[in-house]
Amino acid sequence: MIKTPTPPNAKTEHADALQVGGATGTNSRTKNKQIVILAVAVSSLIISILMLEFCLAVAGVGEEEYLKRDPEIGWVMMPKKHITWRHEGYSIAQVNSAGMLDREFPLEKSKDTLRIAVVGDSYVEALQVSREQNFCKLLEDSLGKNAVARGKNVEVLNFGISAYNIAQIYLRLKNLAVKYHPDIVIVTESVDATRYLSPEGGGFFRARPNFTLGQDKELICNYDKQNAWLQSPEGLRVRSTAWLRENSHIWGVAAKAAEQATMYMDEIKRGHAKFGATVTDKKTTFETAKGPACVNGVFIQPEATSSPRMPSVFLPRYQEALVKWWPVHRKLLFEMKEECKAIGAEMVLVRLPQVNAYDNVTETKLLKRFATRNGVSFIDATKTFQLYKDKTAPLFYDPHMSEHGHRLIANQLNEELAPVIRKKLDEKAVLPSISK
Amino acid sequence: MLFNSLSYFIFFPVVFALYWLSPRALKKPLLLLASYVFYMSWIPKYGLLVAALTGVNYAIGLLLAKFQSSQQPDNHATSSVSRMSTGTRLTLIFGLAINLGCLIYFKYVNFLFATATDALNSCVKLFHVKAPEFYAITLDIILPLGISFFVFEFIHYLVDVAKGEKPVRNPIDFALFAAFFPSQIAGPIKRFENFNAQLDTRSGHTGTALKFRSTDMHAGLALILQGLFKKVAIADNLAILANAGFNPAVNLSTGDTWIAVLAFTFQIYFDFSGYTDMGRGSAQMLGISLPDNFNFPYLAKSISDFWRRWHISLSTWLRDYLYIPLGGGRANKNRNLFLTMLLGGLWHGAAMHFVVWGAFHGAMLALNNWYDSVVNKSTALTKFHGQIAGKICACLFTFLLVIIGWILFRADTVTQALNMMQTMFLGAGEKAATSPLLWTALTRSPVVTALLIYCCYASLCCLPKFRSEKLPELQPLDPLGWTVRIPFYAVVAIAAIAFAPTQPSSFIYFQF
Structure with a gap:
């Protein structure tokens, strides 16, 4: 190998330059070096973030934060948010521009369209199954083929949002659903819906408008709890990170990790978990011989699927809440009926089933009584679910419905909505002739 | 802990x-x-x-x-x-x-x-x-x-x-x-x-x-994060599929059985090598070097090569304190190999399927030994194994033998293992599920992306060293400065958390 000698005067020139330039030259070089280091650090940080965002987007990870605060209704879905849901079941979904977990719908409907709006909570939202498998879409498909629809184009709009109580469902109907001019409004009622009218508890999902009854039995909406929470450290964090929550997968991951860490620390505090004790293996062979019954929303061993979460016995404290909050609940239902009446829509009350065949019988009776007294159709899906025997098709993940559960409800609604649809279409047919 | x-x-x-x-x-x-x-x-x-x-x-x-x-x-x-x-x-x-x-x-x-x-x-x-x-x-x-x-x-x-x-x-x-x-x-x-x-x-x-050496800190931290990613993002996600597939009450189709077996094959590698990386990384950050345990075992060209690359510290222990005292290669080499692996199998767990797994590897090592002598005598075979096609064939065949071994290892009983092998090679029975259950679950899992990320990372780290005789089990990022390293570490840590399933699982080798 030939070594190239350094020119003899190079060193000298360099030394001269140092002497001539003095401290100023050295400083500027150090400064330049620092700038280069800073530039490399910043650019590598940016590249790393972009790379990670790309990988997480490809894998559909960190997309489970999809609710944002709303001053009027508590929270709504982030419009156009792409969601990959693995928390329970599995789905890939896209929120539409109006904040519904559904396709885009124009506000105005054509004359040959029969439009049904479904309002409710997470059971209606149905993130656990794909849109094609939720009962709204299944109902839309089956009614489209059903002779009762008389060849009309049937549209079923999903207005469900997670953790909504009946007061928020009312606001959702009043503020959004009515704008779509539905012919029929299905108001869904989950089991124990009444007790969620109570403002007890804290956190994101308890910071919402609360309704009480005034002296003349009028509804009074109170935002104190929501406002207080919005001023709390948690509320401020949620508000200040709204952009990140909507747009960053990394933020979604960090938020989930923080939530899990908080839960873990809470478990330790309560003595339910022990610091460091996570290995309980007693055997010298694989303890997971039975394997999970459900993987990523696929029932591998349907017969082994159990739903032990909800109590099968009615709890006394729920009874107290029912007694206290039923008048508000009833009033809200009445207001919803009035809203429907105002737009010429028919209201249908649907009692949704609960996991483990659990039912709050008193609440169901009260709902049925309300429906009878107010001329509202009432459909009870709980009974259908309780009588269902096919173990190869489990109806629930835990606690929401599986695709089989959604199909069962859709079938029931397809049959039991027939008189309502018939009535509605008859009315529609009569109205134009009267106007002529 | x-x-x-x-x-x-x-x-x-x-x-x-x-x-x-x-x-x-x-x-x-x-x-x-x-x-x-x-x-x-x-x-x-x-x-x-x-x-x-x-x-x-x-x-x-x-x-x-x-x-x-x-x-x-x-x-x-x-x-x-x-x-x-x-x-x-x-x-x-x-x-x-x-x-x-x-x-x-x-x-x-x-x-x-x-x-x-x-x-x-x-x-x-x-x-x-x-x-x-x-x-x-x-x-x-x-x-x-x-x-x-x-x-x-x-x-x-x-x-x-x-x-x-x-x-x-x-x-x-x-x-x-x-x-x-x-x-x-x-x-x-x-x-x-x-x-x-x-x-x-x-x-x-x-x-x-x-x-205290800063090089130890960098290398140690890189190993810990690499191990964390392997364990949490890959092994734990694969564990869900493997556990479902190895459930004796489930009758899977042929395709799903292959997915379950491959899921376990990669789960055990990423789980154990992930643990080792985290252990070695932690030790290195305390200034102590621990021996290597893995060297891309699924790229082995023969079963004996596999045991030079898989759980190296155990296989060298078995060689030094069991195989050689039994007589080693001096006399009854095949018997000694078989006995060593049989006991090695029993070491993994007190169950008959571990013994059968050990016996299977012992028998394969003995066969390997015999085949080597055949290859040495045949010029055509020697030439074939020197070519790329021959090497690829050897890798694939070894991999197939290894996964057969893993079925014996993971199944609850030998009967279950045989049933699974029957499903894989001869087709599923009438009771088997008709829809691709595990395939659907796999496509929904983030593990596919995690594996792709790992493959890119492994290729980047190892390509420059690919021609060297021994591929080190990923010692990356040495030439990179802290300006690049710190964001990279953060990315790996967040990615590991991001891909983690809700339910973490224990390390497989903890039970041995």
């Missing part, structure tokens, strides 16, 4: 900070204390077992050294078991009996009872003897974590000292060798000469453990 738990990510930084901030004299006692805290966080009383075994082995080691020193000086360091004095031999046997006795009691006693009872009942049936059915006694024993690993380390220590190696005289050094938390539960199985040389910081010695 699991390496992938929040507890460890609180525990380790605390130990790390205290270790490097404490005065030199306190470093080793502190590390020992931390190791016992780590171990006793599971079942505190088992810390006493480790301490007692350490004490006994320490004493026996000194006794062996005493016998050695009274022997002829020319026998030192080269003496085989046959040349040992009676005192040395008896002491060694006593030491081995204590260690193996402990292992047998905690790990195999219920298995032995069950096997003996089954044998008795079979004899009764075979000879039509009128006798009541025998029922196996089952003792309520919880297997101490890592017992198979630290017992093997003690055996290696005693045998080496009996052969003439100098014993460890410093009790703290010896206790640390046994209890060192990064390798305590699932290895790598250390060699005391190597480990204790690093702790020996007396003047004139080359001990490196107590010196």
